[in-house]
Structure formats: structure tokens, C-alpha cells
Amino acid sequence: MGNQTTIDRQAFEPAYAQLVNILKEQIARGIYLPGDRLPSESELCKHYHVSPMTVRRSINALLDQGIVSTTQGSGTYVKAPDLSGVTFSLEEFHNIFKDKERTKVKILEVLIIKTDATTANRLAIDLGERTILIRRVLIRDGDPIIYHKEQLIYDPVRPIVEAELEVTSLHGLFVGTGETKFKRGDIAIEAAVLTKEEADALNTMQMQPAFRLEHIFYDFEDKPVSWGRFICRGDRLRFTTTVGVSHRT
Secondary structure, eight states: OOOOOOOOTTSSSOHHHHHHHHHHHHHHTTSSOTTOBOOOHHHHHHHHTOOHHHHHHHHHHHHHTTSEEEETTTEEEEOOOOGGGOOOBOHHHHHHHHOTTTEEEEEEEEEEEEOOHHHHHHHTOOTTOEEEEEEEEEEETTEEEEEEEEEEEOOTTOTHHHHHTSHHHHHHHHHOOSOOSOSEEEEEEEEEEOOHHHHHHTTSOTTOEEEEEEEEEEOTTSOEEEEEEEEEETTTOOOBOOOSOOOOO
């Protein structure tokens, strides 16, 4: 039955979790390939000296993780990597905002302006209503790396504007520390090239490849209060993920 790892009865980790890791390790090593059937419940019980309930919990955990699938009356099979369900991590963003000592914000401009049609649509307000335009650049170790331009709904009685002028607001959004006045956000990512305005802010050349992260942030009444874009040079941002099962570390 492949890898001869056994269940450690003295371990703190439950037996079903140990069995999950054993089977994942065997799949990662290629002992069971995509499409292969795993040993039956009775075979797993006999080999690892565990109960049927333990085996079922282990298989259910693998099902929840998308590693296997089951066929009634046939067995449990290893699934091929499913690219349609891949999610990517903004690890670079997380690292940038996590290290507040090295990341600084330089405010380039703060203005009260009237909304155009695009902004009014994004913020669900009337055309011509006042918003606050904020342009800023995030600097890490003295190097401008992210240009941020956003418009906030103008409301003099709300503290959102003051909070948005600080790096702690952005830090809270990307690190999850609670240092933000927003409840949630919608983010769309697309490839772009730098405009002159963006290139100037990032101290680089126009038409360079970049990533554009367009966002709408919502208050705790689920109303949009901020619409804007993070612009990052293409050589400064990577999207990473893992597909399939990797070896345990």
C-alpha cells in the first residue's frame, strides 16, 4: 500500500488528521496519481489500525480540500488539479503593508471635485456630487512602488477621509488588522500600461507594463464610499498559488 507511515497513538494530532496527511503525502509523492483509486475503507482500517469512522472523517477532509472525489459503489479517486478553481495570493501586497516601518505614504494631492459619470456610477451617487480626490504613492525603502488614486464620497461628519490619509488604513485592508473604516471591498485586477501620470508618480517610463487593481470599498451599511485604483509596475507584483498537492514541510 505504498508509504508505510503509521498512526502515532501518542501524538497530539488526532488519528484522522494523521491519516489525511499520510494520504496527501502519498499523493504528493506520486504513489497515487490522478485517476487512481485509493485503498478501500476496509483496507485503510486494516492497514492503519483505525476505525471506519476515522477513515470516513479522513476521506471527507480530502473531499473538502478538493484532493479526491468519490463514486458511489466504486471508491475514492485522486482528482487531477482543477485550474478552474485556482485562487491567487497578493503576497507582495501583504508583505508591503505588513512592514509599516519600511513602507511610507507620500500624499501627492487632495482635492474636492465634482463627480463625472464613471465615478458617479461606481459610487452610486448623482452626477456632479462632490467627492474627495486623493492621489498618493507608497514608498518602500525610498523607492516608489505603488501609485494609488481614489475618490471618496464627501461627508464632513464622517472620519473616513482623515483615516484614508494614513498608511494604517491601507495596512488594515491588506493585512486584516482592523485598522480601517471599511467593511469590505471589491477588487478587480487587470494588465495595463503606465500612463504619464502613473509613470511620473512611480519614477519610471511611460507605457511600461503594469497591474491595475481597481477597488470599491464599502461602509458598514454596504454603501460604496471609495472607488480607486492601485497601480503597480509589472516587475514589482507577482501572483502566486499552488495547484495540486505538495509535500508537507
